[in-house]
Amino acid sequence: MARDLREFINQLEQRGQLRRIKALVDPDLEIAEISNRMLQAGGPGLLFENVKGSNFPIAINLMGTVERICWAMNMEHPEELETLGKKLALLQQPKPPKKISQAIDFGKVLFDVLKAKPGKTFLPPCQQVVIEKEDLDLNILPLIRPYCGDAGKIITLGLVITKDCETGTPNVGVYRLQLQSKNTMTVHWLSVRGGARHLRKAAENGKKLEIAIALGVDPLIIMAAATPIPVDLSEWLFAGLYGGSGVTLTKCKTLDLEVPADAEFILEGTITPGEVLPDGPFGDHMGYYGGVEDSPLIRFHCLTHRKDPIYLTTFSGRPPKEEAMMAIALNRIYTPILRQQxxxxxxxxxxxxxxxxxxxxxxxxxxxxxxxxxxxxxxxxxxxxxxxxxxxxxxxxxxxxxxxxxxxxxxxxxxxxxxxxxxxxxxxxxxxxxxxxxxxxxxxxxxxxTTKMYPETDHEWGEPLESDIDVAAMVDRRWVEYGLGDIILNEVNANLFGYDIK
CATH class of the missing domain: 3.40.1670.10 (UbiD C-terminal domain-like)
Structure with missing residues (x-):
């Protein structure tokens, strides 16, 4: 079971789903171009070991297929995602069990919640190296620039961690960040997101907002952070439910925030309410460059990382992209929850x-x-x-x-x-x-x-065309006799349209 980024990379390599690139590559445009071609072909994850201008390797396209996302979530088949969705649906709106079997199922889910509670450690790998204050220079990170019209270098798969200054409730989201200087970045989040709400509340209380960015985490945690399900559970607990055991957290060096102990990098900083800089344009998921928006400015004062860290990244754009593969997996998880709603x-x-x-x-x-x-x-x-x-x-x-x-x-x-x-x-x-x-x-x-009924229509609907049941059964029996046994219609359709049509 992969519990950090390195274990997941090893898992992909063992299954023939990772390529190590030893040639010198440029994080400015070149890495995104290579990765985009892999995504279009449904190709393997990539680990660039020789990155221009950096001592750190870059991992990308690790979640470029639904199959690999299932592996990240400790599953083998997409159908298991719906089973997870049923568990989350039960937690969201539990109903009094009417049968012994229902009570047992609910008890199992509650036991899963207990197992999913985060753990703590005081010797976290993410703090093996500490860089603070004047020594901090974000340019040591191999940040990519995906498109030629992008305004600068970006972080795309960082967990952005904040908390409510009154209740202490944490929020973990995945937001884009743009490099502005050696120790500052802007964060681009929608006003409805948890981080934006926390910033507004900090402003109301006359406080700065503490913010941490965790880079290179277990992909399972990224999936949990990308799951905006209205359940009164933290993203850490979601990740534990996804993985079957709790995420190990640790306290930041300089902030009153908890972060994944096995992350490759941790950035620690603060946002002063009202301090903004122009952010963008950047290529976005719509397939166009977004606009320029004034966005909150983060001032970082501490960077910690593991020994020999790996930088995990991705980029947005017209599908297929990694974010689209994640959405397909989340679609499966949402289905039982939506049926309940x-x-x-x-x-x-x-x-x-x-x-x-x-x-x-x-x-x-x-x-x-x-x-x-x-x-x-x-x-x-x-x-x-x-x-x-x-x-x-x-x-x-x-x-x-x-x-x-x-x-x-x-x-x-x-x-x-x-x-x-x-x-x-x-x-x-x-x-x-x-x-x-x-x-x-x-x-x-x-x-x-849908088929219309009265009073949606005032005339009878035609009878749908269907095969004769007996003839269809006979053709099924004789399919191989026709010499057509090597043609399976569902597989032909799936290959033609690229959909799972079971």
Whole structure:
């Protein structure tokens, strides 16, 4: 079981899913170009051992496939992600057990929570080397610049750790940071994120916000930090639930914050409320360069790291990217939670080509008129991460939502745009979405692609075309006899469209 970055790298190498690059490479543009080609090809993770201008190697594309993300979460198959989602759903809204088996299941989950509590250590590997004050120079880090139009070097896979100055509740998020000087960076976070809330509260109390950045952590912790599920549990506890045992934490050298003890690097600093600098532009997940925004300035005064540390990074952009693979895995985890929140939803899918959150396809077991519209509205409010979903397409439960042919057929054959398309104007929106007329404010569209019933329509619906049951069974039996035994239709479809259509 991989419990830190190094163990995960070893695991990938043992499974033939890691390439070590010994040639000299430049973190400015070159590493991102190489990694992007690997991502397009579904290739292995990369470890660049000879990085221009740095003594530290760079690891990238470690989570470039859903399979490797499953490995990071100590699983072998994507189906296990839904099992984890069921566990989290039970914790989110526990119901009184009606059967002995349900009570046993709930008891097992509570035991998992106890096992998932963070541990502590006073001799953390992340503090084997300490650099403070005037000796600190962030330029020793091999920060990459992915695109030629980017404003500078960035951190992309750092855990940004803050806490509420009144309650002490921590928040762990993954936000982009831009290098501004040898000891300062700006952090780019949305106003709804935990770190931004903590900064506002620090400002109200006239305090600076303590902030730590953990670099090169167990990828499992990154997945936990990227899971914005509305459960009253910390990201550390989520990571423990994901991994089956608690994360080992340690106190920062100069801050009253706890960080992963096995991280490769820890940056320690503070934000003075109101102190900002221009941040951006940078290539973003939408496939364009984002704008320039004034963002909070972090002043760092301490850097600690392991002996011979490894720098872990990634970059955003039009899919496929590592963030898209992470979103596919999270989609599986969300499914049981969403079913619990919106009972009529039988399944949902966030296509990678739609940036893994801009369009959602949901299927329902339709029982009454108007139910599709109700399900779409409920979806938008079910979980915070669905706030910025622009399109929701609702189909019947017999439609395979992961097969684009079936979804397009449902839209084409069951939708009357004048009746089945509805738009919510001027809702809070993603400022990185340039399609909006006003940045931060945009519309959402729901499409009812279900079979209509009275009074949604005043005429009978046609009978769907289906194979004769007896003939279909006979063809199944004789498939090999036809000389077609080497052709498995589901595999052909999966290869053609790149979807898991089981």
């Amino acid at each position: 919106v009972s009529e939803i039988t399944d949902f899918f966030l296509p990678m080509e739609a940036l893994s959150y801009k369009a959602a396809i949901i299927s329902i077991d339709k029982a009454y008129p108007g139910q599709a519209r109700r399900a779409a509205l409920a979806f938008w409010s079910a979980l915070p991460q669905f706030t910025y979903t622009k399109f929701v397409i609702v189909v019947d439960k017999d439609i395979n939502i992961r097969d684009p042919r079936q979804v397009v057929w449902a839209i084409s054959s069951k939708v009357d745009p004048s009746r089945d398309v509805f738009i919510l104007p001027e809702t809070p929106f993603d400022t990185l979405d340039f399609a909006s007329q006003k940045l931060g404010l945009g519309g959402r569209m729901g499409i009812d692609a």
